[in-house]
Amino acid sequence: MAERVSKGDGELDRDTAVTLRGPGVYDATLSAGWSVGNAAVHGGYLLALLGRALGDQLPHPDPFTITAHYLTASRPGPAVIRTETVRTGRTLSTGTAALVQHDAEGNEVERVRVLASYGDLDALPDDVRTAAKPPEFPPVEQCLGPEDAPDDRPAPGSPLHERLRMKLDPATLGWALGAPSGRGEMRAWFGLADGRDPDPLALLVAVDALPPTTFELGFTGWVPTVELTAHIRARPAPGPLRVSVTTRNLAGGFLEEDAEVWDTADRLVAQSRQLARVGLI
Amino acid sequence: MAERVSKGDGELDRDTAVTLRGPGVYDATLSAGWSVGNAAVHGGYLLALLGRALGDQLPHPDPFTITAHYLTASRPGPAVIRTETVRTGRTLSTGTAALVQHDAEGNEVERVRVLASYGDLDALPDDVRTAAKPPEFPPVEQCLGPEDAPDDRPAPGSPLHERLRMKLDPATLGWALGAPSGRGEMRAWFGLADGRDPDPLALLVAVDALPPTTFELGFTGWVPTVELTAHIRARPAPGPLRVSVTTRNLAGGFLEEDAEVWDTADRLVAQSRQLARVGLI
Numbered sequence: 001m002a003e004r005v006s007k008g009d010g011e012l013d014r015d016t017a018v019t020l021r022g023p024g025v026y027d028a029t030l031s032a033g034w035s036v037g038n039a040a041v042h043g044g045y046l047l048a049l050l051g052r053a054l055g056d057q058l059p060h061p062d063p064f065t066i067t068a069h070y071l072t073a074s075r076p077g078p079a080v081i082r083t084e085t086v087r088t089g090r091t092l093s094t095g096t097a098a099l100v101q102h103d104a105e106g107n108e109v110e111r112v113r114v115l116a117s118y119g120d121l122d123a124l125p126d127d128v129r130t131a132a133k134p135p136e137f138p139p140v141e142q143c144l145g146p147e148d149a150p151d152d153r154p155a156p157g158s159p160l161h162e163r164l165r166m167k168l169d170p171a172t173l174g175w176a177l178g179a180p181s182g183r184g185e186m187r188a189w190f191g192l193a194d195g196r197d198p199d200p201l202a203l204l205v206a207v208d209a210l211p212p213t214t215f216e217l218g219f220t221g222w223v224p225t226v227e228l229t230a231h232i233r234a235r236p237a238p239g240p241l242r243v244s245v246t247t248r249n250l251a252g253g254f255l256e257e258d259a260e261v262w263d264t265a266d267r268l269v270a271q272s273r274q275l276a277r278v279g280l281i
Numbered sequence: 282m283a284e285r286v287s288k289g290d291g292e293l294d295r296d297t298a299v300t301l302r303g304p305g306v307y308d309a310t311l312s313a314g315w316s317v318g319n320a321a322v323h324g325g326y327l328l329a330l331l332g333r334a335l336g337d338q339l340p341h342p343d344p345f346t347i348t349a350h351y352l353t354a355s356r357p358g359p360a361v362i363r364t365e366t367v368r369t370g371r372t373l374s375t376g377t378a379a380l381v382q383h384d385a386e387g388n389e390v391e392r393v394r395v396l397a398s399y400g401d402l403d404a405l406p407d408d409v410r411t412a413a414k415p416p417e418f419p420p421v422e423q424c425l426g427p428e429d430a431p432d433d434r435p436a437p438g439s440p441l442h443e444r445l446r447m448k449l450d451p452a453t454l455g456w457a458l459g460a461p462s463g464r465g466e467m468r469a470w471f472g473l474a475d476g477r478d479p480d481p482l483a484l485l486v487a488v489d490a491l492p493p494t495t496f497e498l499g500f501t502g503w504v505p506t507v508e509l510t511a512h513i514r515a516r517p518a519p520g521p522l523r524v525s526v527t528t529r530n531l532a533g534g535f536l537e538e539d540a541e542v543w544d545t546a547d548r549l550v551a552q553s554r555q556l557a558r559v560g561l562i
Contacts, residue, residue, distance in 0.1 A: 064507065064556065065350075065507060065508040065556045067348040067510060069346075069367070069375050072368075086379075086394050087352045096377070096394075096396070098367075110367065110368060113375065115348060115377070115394060115396040117508060124533030124534055125533055125534055127532065127533065128533075129498065129531040130465060130498070130529060130530055130532065132529040132530055217411070226345065227348070229554065231535075231556050233530060234532065234533065247411065248413040248549070249411055249413055249514060249552065250409075250410040251410060251549070252402075252406055252407070252408065252515065254512075268532070271537055271554075273554055275345065275512050
């Protein structure tokens with residue numbers, strides 16, 4: 001592991017900065033550094049950006065449960081976030097956020113709509129009453145990232161990969177060798193490339209960062225997210241996260257991807273589920 | 282099984298009827314028949330009501346993914362639903378809905394906020410690419426409902442129970458006998474009491490209908506839903522549904538409840554996850 005930067009001072013912090021323009025309205029710039037291939041901006045990064053704006057707008061700091069519907073593909077460049085406070089309670093507050101951009105003709109196009117309830121993770125009692133255990137993971141040294149691809153198989157060159165430090169469990173890497181496992185599973189060690197420790201914003205990136213489980217189910221195409229809901233359950237301890245994604249039901253051209261994120265203290269810090277579409281061949 | 286009524290003609294249809302009052306605005310009456318104890322109106326019924334209004338407003342009929350944030354407790358009586366169409370696409374459309382009531386002083390209070398994407402279940406291909414199997418269920422004759430409680434342990438008299446035909450797996454009924462299993466599991470056969478066959482609206486009721494998993498984890502209190510997201514994955518076949526709910530993580534006073542709903546054709550027709558609060562003792 002290389003150098004570390006502080007929370008508040010990393011690439012994710014810089015690229016999710018928002019500027020209050022008027023009541024509930026923020027200016028933002030979608031960074032090309034978080035785009036996938038040459039196409040859209042990464043959904044987890046967008047979720048972190050919207051999550052940050054809502055954290056600024058609402059009286060509570062942390063996204064306890066946040067749902068995003070991805071409407072159209074976001075492009076690097078300027079964007080506006082419009083928030084609405086739905087309700088302010090003692091321990092939870094609820095709000096919405098809409099991310100909009102302008103198309104080539106200058107028309108406003110909505111990219112993402114979010115609905116979320118926020119609280120204060122530090123105000124929660126520390127008890128854990130259930131016995132869920134992290135999934136089995138090989139040590140990070142035995143896991144593989146894009147930079148480990150053999151020279152004759154160049155890794156796909158997404159700018160996103162330079163922002164993340166992600167090492168996949170070889171047991172879920174069959175797809176990269178042309179031998180998908182047939183199981184709807186994907187597992188990886190996850191960190192930010194600049195060494196910044198994880199926080200709730202980083203968890204919002206982590207839940208949507210792994211290759212789609214469809215790769216291990218034998219499909220190679222793009223798998224756009226329709227909707228993603230993440231529950232942030234605890235503030236993560238420093239160090240790399242373990243992310244496990246599973247799919248039980250690929251049917252009718254849609255699938256769910258369930259992610260669990262575990263921290264170095266073996267605590268389940270985030271759970272998410274997304275509904276995605278797959279172009280069946 | 283008793284008589285059957287047709288879809289469109291049952292208690293759920295009658296009690297989720299909405300009347301268009303103006304552009305995107307509907308009048309509704311929350312039926313006391315779906316209340317829990319003497320307290321709030323049932324969350325799954327509210328979800329079905331809001332889901333029906335959105336199905337009327339949006340160009341697509343079926344809720345593919347619907348998220349509700351429960352803000353304040355709903356009461357039987359008049360309510361207004363305000364919808365907004367966020368985006369209309371070829372295969373999916375997205376909208377929001379807000380359920381509001383008036384308090385004793387005449388002030389408007391928002392009860393539930395919903396964000397959802399709708400499509401057409403009948404337009405999906407019929408393929409199922411994964412091998413998920415329904416959980417093991419005893420035959421319905423070996424499962425138990427409130428009406429099977431011994432005479433000296435009167436069943437809790439929620440009006441809701443007269444709308445549903447629900448039979449719990451005895452393996453998840455330890456709590457009712459003072460011997461909770463300690464496992465975060467709840468399973469039940471589920472139908473509407475008037476014999477109306479299930480449809481997507483009934484699935485929205487089913488995902489929130491079982492006793493909370495916390496009962497089997499040894500907690501007896503009320504478990505209010507903060508947020509619930511349901512994915513409707515297929516139109517259910519006629520006949521009783523099997524609903525299985527699991528909890529992996531009860532921590533810091535919050536828990537998730539994951540529900541799967543299977544139809545008589547052994548198809549996974551709905552998946553849901555809710556974030557709920559528990560009053561820890």
